[in-house]
Amino acid sequence: MDVLSFVWLLPALDVLVLHLLQKLCPLIGLQESLFAVWCASLVRGGLLTYVVHLLSGRIPVWLRRELLVSTAVLILLVPCYVTASVLAGSPIVPECLHGWGRWEVIALSYVITGVVALLWHHFSPFGQEEEEENSSASLGRLFSCMKPQLCRFLIVGVFVVVSCWSEMVMPYYTGRMTDWIGNKEDPSAFVSAIRAMTIITIASAVTECLCDNIYYFTMSLVHMGIQGQVFEAVLKQDIAFFDTISTGAITSRITTDTNTMSESLSEKLSLLMWYFMRAVFLYAFMLWVSWKLALFTLIGIPILLVIPKLSGTFYQDLAVQVQESLSKANHVALETFSNMKTVRSFANEDGEASRYAEKLQETYQLNKKEAAAYAGFMWTNSFSGLALKVCILYYGGRLVASGAVSGGDLVAFVLYELQFTTAVEVLLRMYPDVKGAVGASEKIFEYMDRKPQMASPGTHAPETISGHVTFDNVTFSYPSQPDTPVLKDVSFELKPGEVTALVGPSSAGKSSCVALLEAFYEPQAGRILIDGVPLQDYDPRYLHSKVALVSQEPVLFARSLQENICYGLEHQPVDAVEKVAREANAHEFIMSFKEQYKTDAGEKGGKLSGGQRQRVAIARALMRDPQILILDDATSSLDAETEHLVQSTIYSSERKRTVLVIAHRLSTVERANNILVMVGGEVREQGSHQELLDRKGFYHDLVQKQLHGFKQASADGEDTSA
């Protein structure tokens, strides 16, 4: 069934239901009463809503939503009109009462509904079906995060009910006192009312205090849980994720977004709970005092409900935009502070300051819009609330004049009503905030739900591996640049007990081979095997305990040197730490520090020189006693003598490990068992140093160029000294 035929089917069904009801009502004795109108309308509405839901799988979500709104308007038009005129004192007009069975009334109600539907379609911000689904999904997720604290929330709920009930009886006693002042028939009534009010006030204050205490404590537990979960989820992501999303955006998500969400939730949810309970109790008391006035109040409530729904979504969108804009500003600040030396050396403090100011300006513009949306929402809310109060006073005055209610009842009702509209207003005012929190949570759950793009991790973890690595026709491009292959049909082997060197010009793809061997990415074609088993079949933890990498720019953590060397390994004996530090030729300089192995490395190892950082990083890799050791230009910052010492350790080690060395300084790799020459993402040559020199190919050219470069540099040096 197409959308159009469905839209026609609904009115046809409606007219049929109306005719049936018109015939049925007199048969079952429902005539000329308000009750009959409401019963018939509820049956009609129920049937239409059921049909919309029944066929909802075949129509778009937006149409279902709009049909439901139209159905609500359609079925409420006549009963609301009849009720309002009856409450205003007009007698029941049978024609009017049965209006929903007359053609012209049906036609008129359809015209009004059509106009409302059109206005709704154009001005309702609920255009995006996905958004709505996301919102409710996020809300569901938020509640599921609170589930573990269900018991505490139940206790809070009980306290809320007790406290609200205590508050509710106050206006009742005030009303009784008004009657006592008017009549003075029962002198003890005043004293007992005052006594009851005192006891109830104390009880209410105590329960409220207890409730708030438990609630805020529970919410901080929920916050802690969510923050921990997001952090864990981010840590599990593949490296491509960190390539595409800035560190600023990630940290903002973990800190700012979770804070915004928890703050708004803990504060607003508490208010929501209190005021909702209050509204329920207040309305019950209002019904008890005067059902007519209570019904009259209820008619005005839908007006108060529609406004926040409209502005709430607008506000939510703005809240998301503000969060994004803030995260961009954070990113600029983070990038600047983490590269402070570069900024200073280029004297670009002003440039960075204006870049930051630019981002803040964007946030400010959005904040202005957000504030305007909030102010508009508040204004419409207060205005509609005020209008409702005036109408109630007018109608209440007429009821007192006719003797339907006493003066004391009217006072009690007005007191209840004042509190009730305040409660509804607060509930509605919080709606955008809760929506804002849901907006922030959507982004958080996006991270929590994000599945790493790589194939699910393997489980292969043999007791030992020999470390035979095979690159078998590997083709690879980075996920951020899928159309630019950086490795093309690359094949080579790394044998246990041998040192293999990877050389070639810059951007040849050497580090990309390392990234693949570290399983940071997966190749688009070909396979990488260790001891004949595909890399992705290995358990990632096991793999990283067997394969260790010292990268081009090793990053140390702002912890002691000992902690840095033992990174990822717990409780290592001091002897073992010193042994690997000696092998990496780091022991001597570490001992020269006042605090020796306890010396703090500074942020990113900033308190050490480049060469010292590299040696600590080599020690860190050796500490794991890896079967496969990768040194990606890891000795580039060392002086010739230190580099020679470090290399001696690696080349002459008794441990028969597989070593892959990447180096720009070709003198470093002369002793390697096998040298692979990479150019433009392909392996062009391989062999020993001598074999490659004899071949007079790329390697020979590279060596010649470096030799020439050195000679030129020394000649320049001599000239200058002369």
Ligand SMILES: Nc1ncnc2c1ncn2[C@@H]1O[C@H](COP(=O)(O)OP(=O)(O)OP(=O)(O)O)[C@@H](O)[C@H]1O
């Ligand atoms: N994370 C990344 N995302 C996208 N492209 C990348 C990424 N890392 C490297 N590349 C690109 O891959 C190509 C090969 O880079 P790679 O780092 O493997 O070269 P290299 O031979 O190690 O160079 P160098 O000797 O200068 O370190 C380059 O063109 C580079 O721009």
